[in-house]
Amino acid sequence: MKTYLNVISFNAVIVISLSMIHSINAYSNIANHKNIQNNITQLKNISHAHSECLINFQKQILLIEEDINVLRGQIQDTEHQLSKMIEQQKNIIQKIDGIIKKKSNLSNNYIDNNVIFHSKNTENIFHTNNDNNQHINDYNKAVSLVLENKQYEQAIQAFQKFILQYPNSVYQPNAHYWLGQLNYRKGNKHNASYHFALVAKKYPKSLKAADSLLKVGIIMQENGDNDNAKFIYKQINYLYPNSDAAKQIHKRLKQ
The missing domain is CATH 1.25.40.10 (Tetratricopeptide repeat domain)
Structure with a gap:
């Protein structure tokens, strides 16, 4: 009878130990899952921040290109006006020379x-x-x-x-x-x-x-x-x- 009780007690200990191991593994899996989720969230945040930076850079590049185009147009207008003035001055010099x-x-x-x-x-x-x-x-x-x-x-x-x-x-x-x-x-x-x-x-x-x-x-x-x-x-x-x-x-x- 005593031996029988000892066997039962040993089996109970084994069951309890297995339950504890299972619980520990389950908790560990949950913790690992949370860490993975956190890492994924951080990566998503970093990726989103990088995307916003790229978008802002692209916008700035477009604005700079627009400014360059405006300046190029102004330079062309100035060159045209300068050429016109030079030509007009040549004409006036010719007229004065004629006099x-x-x-x-x-x-x-x-x-x-x-x-x-x-x-x-x-x-x-x-x-x-x-x-x-x-x-x-x-x-x-x-x-x-x-x-x-x-x-x-x-x-x-x-x-x-x-x-x-x-x-x-x-x-x-x-x-x-x-x-x-x-x-x-x-x-x-x-x-x-x-x-x-x-x-x-x-x-x-x-x-x-x-x-x-x-x-x-x-x-x-x-x-x-x-x-x-x-x-x-x-x-x-x-x-x-x-x-x-x-x-x-x-x-x-x-x-």
């Missing part, structure tokens, strides 16, 4: 023989010396003939002589401008146009350049050459947009 050449062909008559060194009205205006300021004094004397004495013919002769005597003077553009004004006043538009064109071409940075170009256009318009006159006016807008000359051409472009 200057017409006058240069008559260079023998540009200054009368009695004007250069023998005019009684101007023989005492200039005095040659080594003073660097002499050209300023001579220029001021020529200007005073216009503004103070109203001696316009003598002023023309004085400015002509000044141009010959001081070819490197900073007042060269001013002297040519004055000759343009004085010739225009006496009705000699051909000579006036020559001097204004010379200022516009040789001294484009001069304070008189924009107004000289305007005067060339005005003379063209007065001579019935409206197309070329309007072309000149448009060039003033391009070359000297902030000048007083540019402000005056709006009405003339409508004529």
Whole structure:
């Protein structure tokens, strides 16, 4: 009887042990399953984050490509406008050259023989010396003939002589401008146009350049050459947009 009970007890222990082992294995399987699920979830999160990064990168690349296309278009427009301006400037230089050449062909008559060194009205205006300021004094004397004495013919002769005597003077553009004004006043538009064109071409940075170009256009318009006159006016807008000359051409472009 005692042996029988011992057998039963041993069997019970075996059953209980097997149950415990089964429970432990089941718990272990559950734990492993949870770990796997967690790992899968983490991988999914990482993959999702990577996908979002890729999408954002693609969006940024598209935006950059759009910006590049816009900039490329702006560069092309700028190049086109620049080429147009260069071509227009070439055309205006050709027109101005034409004016200057017409006058240069008559260079023998540009200054009368009695004007250069023998005019009684101007023989005492200039005095040659080594003073660097002499050209300023001579220029001021020529200007005073216009503004103070109203001696316009003598002023023309004085400015002509000044141009010959001081070819490197900073007042060269001013002297040519004055000759343009004085010739225009006496009705000699051909000579006036020559001097204004010379200022516009040789001294484009001069304070008189924009107004000289305007005067060339005005003379063209007065001579019935409206197309070329309007072309000149448009060039003033391009070359000297902030000048007083540019402000005056709006009405003339409508004529």
